[in-house]
Every structure is written in structure tokens, then in C-alpha cells.
Amino acid sequence: MAGPRHVDRRPRLPPDPMSAESVRADDRAHVFHSWSAQGLINPLPIAGAEGSYFWDYENRKYLDFSSQLVNINIGHQHPRMIQAIQEQAAKLCTVQPAFANDKRGEAARMIAEIAPGPLNRVFFTNGGAEANENAIRMARLHTGRHKVLSTYRSYHGSTATAITATGDPRRWPNEPVAIGVVHFWGPYPYRSPFHSESPEQESERALRHLRDTIVFEGPATIAAILLETVVGTNGILVPPPGYLAGVREICDEFGIVFIADEVMAGFGRCGEWFAVDRWGVTPDLITFAKGVNSGYLPLGGVIISDEIAETFRERPFPGGLTYSGHPLACASAVASMQIFKEEGIVEHARMLGEDVIEPALAGLQERHPSVGEVRGLGVFWAVELVTDRATKAPLVPFNASGAAAGPMNEVAAACKERGLWPFTHFNRIHVVPPCTISVDEVREGLAILDEALTVADRHYEG
Numbered sequence: 001m002a003g004p005r006h007v008d009r010r011p012r013l014p015p016d017p018m019s020a021e022s023v024r025a026d027d028r029a030h031v032f033h034s035w036s037a038q039g040l041i042n043p044l045p046i047a048g049a050e051g052s053y054f055w056d057y058e059n060r061k062y063l064d065f066s067s068q069l070v071n072i073n074i075g076h077q078h079p080r081m082i083q084a085i086q087e088q089a090a091k092l093c094t095v096q097p098a099f100a101n102d103k104r105g106e107a108a109r110m111i112a113e114i115a116p117g118p119l120n121r122v123f124f125t126n127g128g129a130e131a132n133e134n135a136i137r138m139a140r141l142h143t144g145r146h147k148v149l150s151t152y153r154s155y156h157g158s159t160a161t162a163i164t165a166t167g168d169p170r171r172w173p174n175e176p177v178a179i180g181v182v183h184f185w186g187p188y189p190y191r192s193p194f195h196s197e198s199p200e201q202e203s204e205r206a207l208r209h210l211r212d213t214i215v216f217e218g219p220a221t222i223a224a225i226l227l228e229t230v231v232g233t234n235g236i237l238v239p240p241p242g243y244l245a246g247v248r249e250i251c252d253e254f255g256i257v258f259i260a261d262e263v264m265a266g267f268g269r270c271g272e273w274f275a276v277d278r279w280g281v282t283p284d285l286i287t288f289a290k291g292v293n294s295g296y297l298p299l300g301g302v303i304i305s306d307e308i309a310e311t312f313r314e315r316p317f318p319g320g321l322t323y324s325g326h327p328l329a330c331a332s333a334v335a336s337m338q339i340f341k342e343e344g345i346v347e348h349a350r351m352l353g354e355d356v357i358e359p360a361l362a363g364l365q366e367r368h369p370s371v372g373e374v375r376g377l378g379v380f381w382a383v384e385l386v387t388d389r390a391t392k393a394p395l396v397p398f399n400a401s402g403a404a405a406g407p408m409n410e411v412a413a414a415c416k417e418r419g420l421w422p423f424t425h426f427n428r429i430h431v432v433p434p435c436t437i438s439v440d441e442v443r444e445g446l447a448i449l450d451e452a453l454t455v456a457d458r459h460y461e462g
Contacts, residue, residue, distance in 0.1 A: 129157020267291030271350030271378030
């Protein structure tokens, strides 16, 4: 197996500080940024990227340990991806969704072929939020019920029902938006809401809590349970043994649709095509985006079981998007899946997790008292920082901002000063580089993280 290619990732542009100032000026004058207080941000102008790196206009290079927003699974500027987009643009840039299109059909077929069980149809969207929005709509129409259960510590997107289903603080300023969403506690062995003493006990108690929630909400009112297979931004929480199988059994018992949100966890991120593959569990619907084409063009979708698809054989599905299955985006998805197979990227991601990242992070935990726990799969890992290992007090408070977030900001700054672009959320650093990253690049990034964690250690009080 050849494995992912290794390319020359040196900056290609000469230093041009004036261009940076021009980009910054236009941005500050006219771009309205998401999730931001507009006057409190100063976005870094980016000039280029390749492989596992990106760089600014002064040729300062950063190793991308964030994969942007955990979506550049195939790395930056893969030449075959660019070629596929160029070839499709020369052939047919766009066609509306009511027509059949070769790349749309090919992408749908390839996705269905790697999906587990009888999930054979794909509804394309422009991203993950729309995928979850439409999956919930399908579940409600299929069951004739209205409630959706989702967990705290989750993120499902910023559209109306998706943000209501979200279980983190981004939901708060958007409320009230949609109705019929009920939150429950998912498993989190390190900070167990069930006071469990082992992963197995955590699974058992979490499933009992879910069952109790269903009983008291009324099983006949519940259309779907929506879960991130592996919780992403809110902690990279790997489900304990038996949990997903238990959810599947509960859904079958009560006639509830099981929706697996694989927007972040899918397409190689967990060392599998889909994270559910690791546990041999087949949901009724899988939502995807991000890694399907690494964000080279906007694309997401819902993979639909035969049973749910049959509901809409003679009954119209009341939803659609002008750019659903856009030919350019689908051409990039086809190329991406071909590259994944030919370069062994899923296997490479699994190897990195098992042989490189896990042992290296275990070493960081031994050396740095501020590291309370490390956890993850593939190239999807969290380093949880604490001020006291005994009490598990987080390095910064939940949903900290301003001065309260200072210690995490210091750690992130220490990474950036050394040429590593980290992904941070609350009291965690997530190690989420491209699935194509080389072993040497992983070690380079983890060596920088090792140095930066000395900053977190200064805040340790235990």
C-alpha cells in the first residue's frame, strides 16, 4: 500500500506584507464573521496552503493541527482534487437537482457502497447543518412523530432545528427556535454524569438514563435519537463499549429512528469510513459533510435506509436545495473517495492513531501534570487540561470567555508562536490534523504541543 503522498509544502509566494494589509483591510471593513463579536477579532490573512501546512503573506508557515474546522481530511490542495474540479468545470459547472447528473449519481453510488447495511440512497445538501435538518425532517415524516432526542455536549449545526438539537452554549442565544427537541446526558467516563467507575458501567447507566428519558417523554411522541457517533467539538467523546449497540436496540424497541451525525467523525477521521463501522452498528440515517470532499467545495448529505426511502416512494419529500448535489462538489467527492481508496488514507489514519498519536499523547500525560486525560481514535484526539488531577478541575471554566479563558489562550498562543495551529475548545486541545499527515509531521506537531503544555503546567494547583 503506497499510503498518502508526501509533497514539498514550502510556501510558494514571496513575502508580501502589503498584500496582507490589503486583505485585512477588506476583511475588517466588509466581512461579517460567524460566531464572533466583530470588533474583537483580527483574522490572520492566509496566502496559501499545501498538504498539512498553510502560510501567511509573510511566509510564516503553520502545521495545521486543526484541519481548518476538522474538515481537510485529505490535506490542502491535493492535485487530483483540483484537477477533478477543473475538469468538471470545463464540462458542466452546474445543473439543478431535478435532472440526473453523472457525477451526482456516481458520488451517491460510491457513498452508498461504503455505508453500512441497507443505506442505499443519498440526499445531498450544502453542508452538515442542512444534512441534520433534513434527516430530522425525514424521521418526523417517516414516524409521524415530532420529538427529537439529542445529547448535551453536542453540536449539530446552526440552522433552526439543528441548533435547537445542539447541546452546547451556542444554542443559548438562538433560543427559542424550534420545538420538540429534548436533551439528555450521553456517556463521558472522565466526567461521568452517572458517577460511574468504569467505561462499562458508564455505558450501562447512560443507556438506563436514555431509556428513562424516553419513557417519561412518551415513546409514541419520539421520532428520532440524534447522536454524534464520536462527539466532536464538545470533547471527542468516544462511546464506551456497548453504548451504540444499546442505543440501536432501544430505537428498535420503540420504533425510533437512529440518526448518526458523522459530519465530523466520518470519512477517515476515526480510522474508518464511518465511525459506526468500528462498533458494527447500522443507523437508519447517517449525516455527513466535511471529510466527504475535505471542504474543497460545499457538500453534505443524508444517507438513507431503504425503509425510510420507501416512505417517500409515492409521497413527495417536502424539502430541497437549489445546489443539492452540485456537479462541481460531487465531482470533488468522487475524486476524494478514489484518492482515499488508492492512497490507503483510512488505513493510514487508523495507523497514526494506534501507533503514533496514542502513545505520544500518553507520554505527554506522563510529563505534564496539567493533562488530565487523553482520548480519541484515528486522527481525532482530545487533550483535556486541568488544574488538579484529583478533582479534575478544568484549566478554564465551562464556556469561559475574556480573562477567564486566559490560560487556554496562552497555550494556544504558545503553539502558534512555534508554528503549530491548534484546535482549542473550552479546556481542551484537539489533535485533529489531516488524515494524510505524515508520521514525521505528527511528531513535529506533538513536539511543539509538548513545549506549549509547559504553559498550562504553570496554572496547575494540585
